[in-house]
Amino acid sequence: MKKWVAEKLRCPTCLAQNVPLELTIRDEDRDEIMAGTLGCSTCGQHYPIEEGIAVVLPEKTKEIIHDNSGYNAPIMLSAYLWSHFGDLFGDPDATNAYEIWSSCLPAMRGDGLDVGCAVGRLTFELAKTHERVIGLDTSIAFIRKAREIAQRKRLDFDLIVEGHLTDPKGCDFDETWHLENVDFIVADALALPFETGEFSTVSAINLLEKVPDPLRHLEEVDRVLRENDSMFLFSDPFSWDAAVSPPERWLSGNGNKLYSPRGIDTMRRFFAGEYGTFQPPLTIVQQGNVSWRIRKTENLWEHITSQYLVGRRE
Numbered sequence: 500m501k502k503w504v505a506e507k508l509r510c511p512t513c514l515a516q517n518v519p520l521e522l523t524i525r526d527e528d529r530d531e532i533m534a535g536t537l538g539c540s541t542c543g544q545h546y547p548i549e550e551g552i553a554v555v556l557p558e559k560t561k562e563i564i565h566d567n568s569g570y571n572a573p574i575m576l577s578a579y580l581w582s583h584f585g586d587l588f589g590d591p592d593a594t595n596a597y598e599i600w601s602s603c604l605p606a607m608r609g610d611g612l613d614v615g616c617a618v619g620r621l622t623f624e625l626a627k628t629h630e631r632v633i634g635l636d637t638s639i640a641f642i643r644k645a646r647e648i649a650q651r652k653r654l655d656f657d658l659i660v661e662g663h664l665t666d667p668k669g670c671d672f673d674e675t676w677h678l679e680n681v682d683f684i685v686a687d688a689l690a691l692p693f694e695t696g697e698f699s700t701v702s703a704i705n706l707l708e709k710v711p712d713p714l715r716h717l718e719e720v721d722r723v724l725r726e727n728d729s730m731f732l733f734s735d736p737f738s739w740d741a742a743v744s745p746p747e748r749w750l751s752g753n754g755n756k757l758y759s760p761r762g763i764d765t766m767r768r769f770f771a772g773e774y775g776t777f778q779p780p781l782t783i784v785q786q787g788n789v790s791w792r793i794r795k796t797e798n799l800w801e802h803i804t805s806q807y808l809v810g811r812r813e
Contacts, residue, residue: 500532500553501682504633507610507697510539511557511690514722520546520555520692552642554685555692570638574795576618577659579641581668581794583620584654588670596791596805597621600704603732603785603809604628609699612723614688614716615706619645619681626677629700635686642683649678660797691719698723702732705791705805707762711744714776717769721777727812731770731781734789734807737762763806770810781810 510518520537527533537546537553546555569575585593601624604611611625616634618641625632636642648654652672657665672678686692688703688710701724703716710716724731739752746754750769751762758765772780786808793801 500548500551500684502530502532503631504553504682504684505532505537507633507694508537508553508555508684508692509694510542510544511555511687511692512544513539513541514690514692516541517694518542550643551646552639552683552685554639556637556685556687557690570617570636571640573640574659575638576640576644577656577665578793578795579617580644580654580656581658582792583618584670585794588654588668590668592792592794594790594792596789597624599787599789600624600702600732600734600807601627603807604700604702604730607699607730608728609725610697611700611702612691612693612698614691614701614703614720615709616645616683617641619648619683621702621704622681622683623649623672623676623678625700625702626681627675629680631680632682634681634683635688635691636683637685637687639685642685645683648672649681649683652676652678659795689715689719691723693723695722696725699725699728700730700732704732704734705736705803707733707735707750708738708740709743712748713744713750714748717776725812726779729812731777731810732807733766733810734805735762735766736803736805738803763808766808770808777810779812781812783808784811785809 505522508520518541523536525534533551535548597620606628611629611632613622613634616622616636619634622632622634655669658668660666701720707713739749750758751765769776770781789805791803791805
């Protein structure tokens, strides 16, 4: 973890008190903290830094990093690396989703935050137009690989074809990506470990329906987003699943009658200031649909339409 990231971190358990974390370094390499702890003087929690990765999760979320299934499984790492970078290594089946999303984000003064960054493609894109960028995810496998890419300025991985059969893939990144200004941490979208108003730009791609409390996620985005001169890129397929969040917490799909039946309509109302979640409101400056794919094996694909909104505060 880069030292400038440590300076931004706040205790995710004590967000209301805005408690800075006290850094203890056991091992460092120039501006990188390779091992150490981040301690909270208020609640007594300690958050580890191992192999350069800070795990800044509240107690109730910590067990997720020990789960070798789900988003920590090898097949999901292969799937998301292809989805994020397939166009860069010339796969004819890749979509231009990240090209579209990144085109929505002009240069902004200040730092960017990519919530639910997975293996980091949009985080890297943000680094082209922002001073510094942090990507966060609950998958330690995703974060480990994203950090490796940033440090090497190159992607190498084994794309799963079928079973244990793989096909090596890779690509280089040129200097225009500014990967030296990027870092990644393990953190929770429902408890963003940062000070209020810290970021000029926040992105959250295909995440809303994957968190147990979607409204809390949006409240956290609003909390860390600057009140002026800021942007929020939101995109989601609204594929609600009762195994992830109870229907009464869904923000559309007739789970909760308080909201519009369709998710994109609910989100437009949120951006406009209804429900009081986004204050000040966000003016929608761009919107549309993105075709996105996840390739799990050569014969197993997910084809997704993700609807996006770009909101701006002047």
